[in-house]
Amino acid sequence: MSALEIVNRDPASQARTGRLKLARGTVRTPAFVPLATKGSVKSLTPDDVTGLGFDMVLGNTFHLMLSPGPERVKDFGGLAEFMRWPGPVITDSGGFQVFSMGHGTVADEVKGRRSKPEASQGQGRILAIEEQGVRFRSYVDGSEMFMGPETSMEIQAALGSDIALVFDECTPFHVTRDYTARSTERTHRWLDRCLEWHSANGPQEQLVYSIVQGGVYEDLRRESAAAVASRATGGIAIGGSLGADKAQMYEVVSWATDELDRTAGERPRHLLGIGEVDDLIRGVELGIDTFDCAMPTRLARHGTAMAPRPEKRWRLDLTHATGRDDHGPLVEGCECPCCAAGFSRAYLHYLVKAREFTVMRLLTLHNLYFVVKLMERLRLAIDEGDLPAVAAALRAGAAPWEA
Amino acid sequence: MSALEIVNRDPASQARTGRLKLARGTVRTPAFVPLATKGSVKSLTPDDVTGLGFDMVLGNTFHLMLSPGPERVKDFGGLAEFMRWPGPVITDSGGFQVFSMGHGTVADEVKGRRSKPEASQGQGRILAIEEQGVRFRSYVDGSEMFMGPETSMEIQAALGSDIALVFDECTPFHVTRDYTARSTERTHRWLDRCLEWHSANGPQEQLVYSIVQGGVYEDLRRESAAAVASRATGGIAIGGSLGADKAQMYEVVSWATDELDRTAGERPRHLLGIGEVDDLIRGVELGIDTFDCAMPTRLARHGTAMAPRPEKRWRLDLTHATGRDDHGPLVEGCECPCCAAGFSRAYLHYLVKAREFTVMRLLTLHNLYFVVKLMERLRLAIDEGDLPAVAAALRAGAAPWEA
Numbered sequence: 001m002s003a004l005e006i007v008n009r010d011p012a013s014q015a016r017t018g019r020l021k022l023a024r025g026t027v028r029t030p031a032f033v034p035l036a037t038k039g040s041v042k043s044l045t046p047d048d049v050t051g052l053g054f055d056m057v058l059g060n061t062f063h064l065m066l067s068p069g070p071e072r073v074k075d076f077g078g079l080a081e082f083m084r085w086p087g088p089v090i091t092d093s094g095g096f097q098v099f100s101m102g103h104g105t106v107a108d109e110v111k112g113r114r115s116k117p118e119a120s121q122g123q124g125r126i127l128a129i130e131e132q133g134v135r136f137r138s139y140v141d142g143s144e145m146f147m148g149p150e151t152s153m154e155i156q157a158a159l160g161s162d163i164a165l166v167f168d169e170c171t172p173f174h175v176t177r178d179y180t181a182r183s184t185e186r187t188h189r190w191l192d193r194c195l196e197w198h199s200a201n202g203p204q205e206q207l208v209y210s211i212v213q214g215g216v217y218e219d220l221r222r223e224s225a226a227a228v229a230s231r232a233t234g235g236i237a238i239g240g241s242l243g244a245d246k247a248q249m250y251e252v253v254s255w256a257t258d259e260l261d262r263t264a265g266e267r268p269r270h271l272l273g274i275g276e277v278d279d280l281i282r283g284v285e286l287g288i289d290t291f292d293c294a295m296p297t298r299l300a301r302h303g304t305a306m307a308p309r310p311e312k313r314w315r316l317d318l319t320h321a322t323g324r325d326d327h328g329p330l331v332e333g334c335e336c337p338c339c340a341a342g343f344s345r346a347y348l349h350y351l352v353k354a355r356e357f358t359v360m361r362l363l364t365l366h367n368l369y370f371v372v373k374l375m376e377r378l379r380l381a382i383d384e385g386d387l388p389a390v391a392a393a394l395r396a397g398a399a400p401w402e403a
Numbered sequence: 404m405s406a407l408e409i410v411n412r413d414p415a416s417q418a419r420t421g422r423l424k425l426a427r428g429t430v431r432t433p434a435f436v437p438l439a440t441k442g443s444v445k446s447l448t449p450d451d452v453t454g455l456g457f458d459m460v461l462g463n464t465f466h467l468m469l470s471p472g473p474e475r476v477k478d479f480g481g482l483a484e485f486m487r488w489p490g491p492v493i494t495d496s497g498g499f500q501v502f503s504m505g506h507g508t509v510a511d512e513v514k515g516r517r518s519k520p521e522a523s524q525g526q527g528r529i530l531a532i533e534e535q536g537v538r539f540r541s542y543v544d545g546s547e548m549f550m551g552p553e554t555s556m557e558i559q560a561a562l563g564s565d566i567a568l569v570f571d572e573c574t575p576f577h578v579t580r581d582y583t584a585r586s587t588e589r590t591h592r593w594l595d596r597c598l599e600w601h602s603a604n605g606p607q608e609q610l611v612y613s614i615v616q617g618g619v620y621e622d623l624r625r626e627s628a629a630a631v632a633s634r635a636t637g638g639i640a641i642g643g644s645l646g647a648d649k650a651q652m653y654e655v656v657s658w659a660t661d662e663l664d665r666t667a668g669e670r671p672r673h674l675l676g677i678g679e680v681d682d683l684i685r686g687v688e689l690g691i692d693t694f695d696c697a698m699p700t701r702l703a704r705h706g707t708a709m710a711p712r713p714e715k716r717w718r719l720d721l722t723h724a725t726g727r728d729d730h731g732p733l734v735e736g737c738e739c740p741c742c743a744a745g746f747s748r749a750y751l752h753y754l755v756k757a758r759e760f761t762v763m764r765l766l767t768l769h770n771l772y773f774v775v776k777l778m779e780r781l782r783l784a785i786d787e788g789d790l791p792a793v794a795a796a797l798r799a800g801a802a803p804w805e806a
Contacts, residue, residue, distance in 0.1 A: 038754075039753065039759075042760050084744055084750070325478070346485075351441075357763060
């Protein structure tokens with residue numbers, strides 16, 4: 001039986017609403033999952049995050065493994081209990097961070113930045129990718145470390161997440177078809193090792209999600225989706241390189257969800273690391289149930305607010321001097337804690353320039369509010385049968401609370 | 404008529420409770436005034452600060468002059484309106500920051516650090532201290548700037564604070580008696596120029612506080628207190644070098660308040676930049692009505708919580724590894740937003756080590772809660788006539804909510 005109870009389906013697309021029933025509670029889907037990378041949603045408390053309307057957060061296995069360490073988190077009853085988060089938690093496998101040290105991040109790829117020879121994470125560095133797993137140097141103390149399928153599952157068991165992701169190789173965009181094919185096959189072998197470890201040792205109440213790889217190659221993506229769907233996992237994530245631009249990304253995701261529609265039953269689907277407004281809308285149409293992305297919170301910390309401006313990628317950069325004397329609100333009609341308090345754009349601009357902590361929090365609250373309202377609006381649209389019109393209005397620049 | 408309505412007096416000391424009635428509201432005294440140095444209490448929103456129970460915040464004239472600039476703040480109706488703070492605001496004169504560029508800070512002096520030849524504030528540097536005022540280089544853009552009594556009052560008029568402080572020279576600890584005497588006399592001349600400017604141009608509803616200088620010399624302090632008290636100001640602050648240790652600080656303050664008791668009537672008194680727990684208790688006993696200090700909020704940002712530990716200067720350093728596995732609460736019995744949420748010392752220790760923003764906010768809330776509860780307890784003790792017993796219990800390590 002799937003943990004996802006599908007409530008309504010959009011007749012014009014693959015979109016669906018549902019209730020994802022997890023050990024620590026229920027997630028209303030489609031849902032955005034904010035990042036609690038190192039065990040806190042940066043600048044917020046759990047109360048802030050539940051207050052905004054989020055049901056689940058995502059913790060990062062790689063960072064939490066290095067510090068405070070899985071045993072310490074386990075000693076506190078798991079990541080949710082350690083960070084006092086009252087709902088479900090998803091943990092990634094740690095693979096993305098490990099492979100980012102060698103490959104450069106997928107974000108770098110998508111954005112055409114050259115991959116860095118050294119890690120972006122301090123002194124971390126990949127040493128070898130082998131059948132057994134990956135050897136790398138810790139960015140914390142430079143010590144040699146190892147992560148493989150069993151390691152990742154063992155750490156995630158200690159973190160006690162509601163959803164664990166299997167350990168996969170996250171291939172970058174620039175690798176060859178041949179490398180992608182071999183990597184994807186290894187990812188499938190790693191999937192089996194993850195499931196084997198988990199069925200013998202993992203917490204019963206923890207759902208395991210497999211990960212579709214296959215790069216930007218249709219046959220590989222479809223084969224991977226089918227292969228992954230054939231394994232008895234609680235859910236399925238879509239990962240890896242999704243292409244050079246948004247059009248390609250949507251196509252790559254559609255190959256996977258198309259295949260999953262045929263082979264995966266009603267199991268929940270997660271799209272890894274994607275969260276711009278248009279991507280969320282398209283992802284929902286493609287039948288994605290949950291999304292995670294650093295974008296809303298990271299943008300906030302760098303002084304950019306989310307706003308109904310499709311022509312500007314839904315972004316309002318508060319570092320621009322144009323805001324200096326702007327008495328107006330951040331986003332007209334927004335009722336987030338920042339906008340509701342009546343702060344002017346000029347004040348927020350000034351705080352961003354002055355690098356005051358308060359504004360990072362205010363913009364984080366605003367951006368996450370924008371995203372949670374977007375997802376609420378999309379769910380309502382699916383339930384009420386008017387997703388096409390609502391999606392069109394949102395794409396044309398309606399605010400989530402207006403569309 | 405004094406803006407301070409004295410409610411009760413402690414028969415055993417100079418302590419008093421009162422209601423300080425200002426343009427934007429009433430401050431219950433004795434009170435601690437959190438710093439909103441650059442227009443925000445770092446990591447907090449105005450709602451957070453009023454929620455903790457504070458009535459007033461202090462904005463920094465020097466920083467706000469450089470950015471966003473007094474004209475911009477004035478255009479928004481004043482600092483309180485610009486930052487959406489619903490209550491009274493006090494602004495310092497900017498003198499402390501200007502003179503810190505030349506002298507090194509008083510904190511450096513007290514702690515025996517050598518004064519820096521260059522400013523601690525970026526590239527800022529003092530160029531000349533003259534009768535007219537001070538010429539210095541901006542730490543923002545290196546441009547040459549000037550601040551004198553009239554400049555400071557003009558900026559504070561634009562900031563529209565409820566209380567403005569006159570421009571004084573903040574002498575460091577190491578200067579000679581002769582320099583202190585000459586500087587104190589100049590400070591008195593500057594006081595007259597401030598009052599002259601304010602009576603001609605200042606906002607009527609803005610209260611002006613003079614500042615007692617005189618260094619660590621009893622005759623100079625007493626003379627300065629008497630000189631300052633003889634001018635018609637709304638209140639009186641005590642500033643400058645207060646000595647090499649706490650015993651000397653208390654003595655220096657007592658010379659001033661002793662003199663003010665005789666000569667200043669019931670006007671309110673502010674002690675500048677002092678805010679450790681024992682200093683607040685002693686300051687209240689010496690008849691101080693309001694205090695400001697960076698300590699509670701700055702400590703929080705550096706991972707130190709305030710706790711009822713007099714033997715450790717009421718500090719609990721969360722960077723210590725001893726907290727790593729501590730399941731206990733930050734401070735037993737504390738009902739601040741951080742402690743009430745049930746975060747363990749181990750989690751907070753981990754967040755401090757990981758430099759997560761969330762913990763700066765949590766510790767800021769905790770430390771300010773600790774201070775606001777301390778002041779509430781002292782006020783209650785004065786009103787109920789048992790200040791000596793309560794002060795003794797607090798000094799012995801009782802928490803404010805237990806004493």
